[in-house]
Amino acid sequence: MDNRRKLMQLYFLTEPEVCTHYHQDPELFYLLSGHFEVKIDDAVYQMKKGDILLINANKRHTLAAKGELLMARFEIDFHLLAEQLGSMQLLFWCNSVIDKNEAFQELRILLDKIIDRYFEQENKDALRMNALYYETLYVLAGNFLVKSDDIRLNVEDSQDRVRIRQIQNYIQANYQSQISLNDLADRLFLSNAYLSKYIKKHLGLTFMEYLNNVRLFHAVDELLYSKKNITHIAMDNGFPTSAAFTKAFRDVHGESPSEYRKLMQEENSTPRDRRELTKEEELKIVEYLKLKRQEDEAEISDSRICHMDAAVITGKTNDFGKAVVLGDAYTILQSDVQEQLKELKQTTGIQYVKIWNILSKEHCFLEKKGYNFRKLDLVLDFMVENHMKPYLELGHKPTLFMYTPERSVKGQEEERKIYQYSVFEEIMKQLCTHLVNRYGIEELESWYFAYWNDPQLNMTEAEGKYYPYFEMIYRTLKEISPDIRVGGASLILGYELDVCSNILNLWKQRNITPDFFSVCSFQYIAVTDHETRYGRKSIDSKYMKNQIDILQNAMDESGIGNIELHVDEWNFTISNRNVLNDSCEQGAYILKNYIDMEGTVDFMAYWHALDLYSDYYDTNTILNGDSGLISRDGIRKPSFYAFSFINRLLPYVIYKDENAIVTTNKRGRYVIGCHNFKKLSSRYVFTEEDEIKVRELDNYMEDMDPLERKFCISNVKNGSYIVKMHYVNKENGSVQDLWxxxxxxxxxxxxxxxxxxxxxxxxxxxRTVLVEDGVLEIENVLKAQEIRMLDIQYQYSL
Structure with a gap:
C-alpha cells in the first residue's frame, strides 16, 4: 500500500456532468451551491445547498448535475479507515436528504473548516488539515457508522448472538479456503438443513451468498490496488476457478472483474474532479467561504445571556408530558407499586399512566369460563380514586426485561395468541359496557384507548388483520360516546419510520382513521442494506425531535388529517440494566426532551415509572440500571426530580431555548426550568449497554464543561423578588453519587x-434580588448534567 495515501482527500466538482461508477473508497459529498442528483441502486436523492451524503464502498451510483454547481467531494481511504476502526465490515448511514441528526451540523462546521484551509495544505497548516480529517471521521464513526457485523436487530437472545459471531468469525478466517456449509455445520454440531435456514434468517443471505460476499469484498481490493491477474485473485480469495469468480462478480457488480478493473483505471487516470482548479473556480470557493463567514457572524450571539419580555407570551405549557408507562396493569395490585405511584402523583403531578394486558387470560377472561372484571376493577378503581387517568392498551404486550435491544434478562414469554375476531368483539362489548356502567361516560372520555401494532396482525399489509380489529374497537367505544379517544399503533421511531408512510396511507384509505397516531422513541436507528437490517444506537441529542419532524412530514404528505400525535413510550434506551438510567444524565435528558418537544406533540409517556417493573434475581444492589423514576427501595432518582421540576412550571411561556424554559403566571411570579445536558460520546455507541461501568460514566460524555446562563426578564415590576433555586447534580441530590x-x-x-x-x-x-429599572437579572452556572428549577416571586409590601 502506498504509505503516502491520506485518510481523506478533498476534491471539488464545479461543472455539470452525468456519470455512473463505483469504487472501493467511500465518498462524502457536501453541496455548497446548486442542485445535485445522486442515484444509489434504485434510490434517487435530490441534494440541495448544505446537504451531506455518503456513498459506501462498492455502491454503484450515478451523479447528475445541471446548471451552476459547487460540490466538495471527500474521498475516504477505506483500508486506512478499516485499520483505524479494527473492522473491514463498515457501513455508513449518512444522508441529510432523508434523515435529520444534530451531527450533520457538526459535520458542516468541520467540512467548512477543511475547505477554508484547502489552499494552505502544502505548508505547516497541513497538520491542522489532517487533524480536521480525523475529527470529521470521528463524528462520522460515532454518529453514522454501522458495522456490518453488528446484527443488533436480527438477534433475539445471547445464544443466537454468540452463534452468529461464530459463523462470521469462521467465514472471515477461512474464506480463502474451500470451505462448505457442511464444514461449518460439523464445527457447530448442527445439521446442514438447520444451519442453512438459520443463516438465511439472521444474515439475510444463504451460506454461499454470504461467503461469496466476503470473498468479493477482499477480491475487489486486489483488483484496485494490485497487479495480480484475474485467475490469481480468484484463487487467493477462495474461488475454485476464475469462471466462478467472474460469475459471482458479475452477479453483484453487473460486469466482469476485468471490465471493472479497466473502468476504475480509466476513471483514476483522468478524474475530472481531481484536476487543478481554474482561477474562476477558486474564486467560486472563496466567494462561498466569504458568504459562509457572513452567515455565521449573523448567527453569533452571546449565548450566555437570555433576554425576554415578561409581557410577551410565546406559548402555553400543558400536561402533554405528564405521563408514564407502568406496564402490566395487574402490577398495580401490589402494595409497593401503589405507594410509589401515589408518591409520583403527589410530587410530579403525573396525569396519565399507560398500562397493558388488561384482558389477560390469567386475570380477566377465559373463552370457556367467561369474563371476570373484578381484578381489573381493583386496578382502575385505584387509579381513578388517586386522580390518575388510564392510557389503556387493549392488546397483549410482552413484558420483557432487557440487557440490550437484542438480549433479554428474562426469557421470552410463551407465544401470544391473538383472540379470534368474533371472540374479541364479544370481549370488547362486555368490557365497554362494564366500564361505562361503572365509571360513567365523562370519565371514559378523559381516558385514552390504544391498540398496538402486534406483528401477528400484519399492519403493513392492506389486508392485514390489524385494521378490522382496530375498527371494531373504535366502533364499540364510539357507540358509547363519539368523544372517547381511540388510536394506535406504537410504531418505533428510527426502526419503523420507513413503514410509517405506507401505514398512514393505508389508514387514510379506510373508513375509520384513529383519533391519535402513536409512536415509541428509543434512541436506536435501523439501516437496511441488501435486504438485511442492521441496528445501532444513536447519540443524536435531538433524536426525538428530529425523528418526529420526519414523521410529521410523512403525516402531512399522507393527508390523513388533523389527528393527535402521541409518543406513548420514550427513553434513550430500552435497556433495564443501563447505569445511565440512574444518573444525573437521565434527569437532564428528561428535562431537555420536555423543552424540545413542548408544542410539538400532543402526548408523551415516559418509559417507565418504577424500577419494580424489572425486579428480578439479578437486582441485588441499590441501583440496577433500570429506567424507573423511583428505585425498588423507594429512593427518588434525578429523573424523578426532572418531572417534579416540570410540574412546577407556570401556565405561560415567555422564553425557550435548548437549555431553558421560562414561564410565568402573569402576576409577578416566574418559574424557570434549565439543564446542562451532555451528549453521549462515540464510546457509548460501541459499548454494550449492560457493560457500562458506573465508575466510568464520565468517560461516556463528550465533555463535562459547566454552562453559564444569565436570564434577563424585562418589563417586570420594580421591587424585591425572592429567588429559590432547586438543583440536582453529581454533588447534590443524586442517589447514584451518594451510593x-x-x-x-x-x-x-x-x-x-x-x-x-x-x-x-x-x-x-x-436569595433576594432588587429590581429598580424594570429588568430582573439572574445568573446561573450549571454543572455537567445538572438540572435546576428557579422559582421567582415578587414580594408585596403594604
Missing part, C-alpha cells in the same frame, strides 16, 4: 437505605 460514597456496597442496612432516601433530594439556595 458512590458508600463504595457501591451491596446489601445496605435499613438505616443506610433511610439515609439515602433522606439525602437524595434537591439542594436549595435562596
Amino acid at each position: 458512590k460514597q458508600m463504595d457501591y456496597t451491596k446489601g445496605l442496612a435499613k438505616e443506610e437505605l433511610e439515609y439515602l432516601k433522606n439525602s437524595a433530594i434537591p439542594s436549595i439556595i435562596m
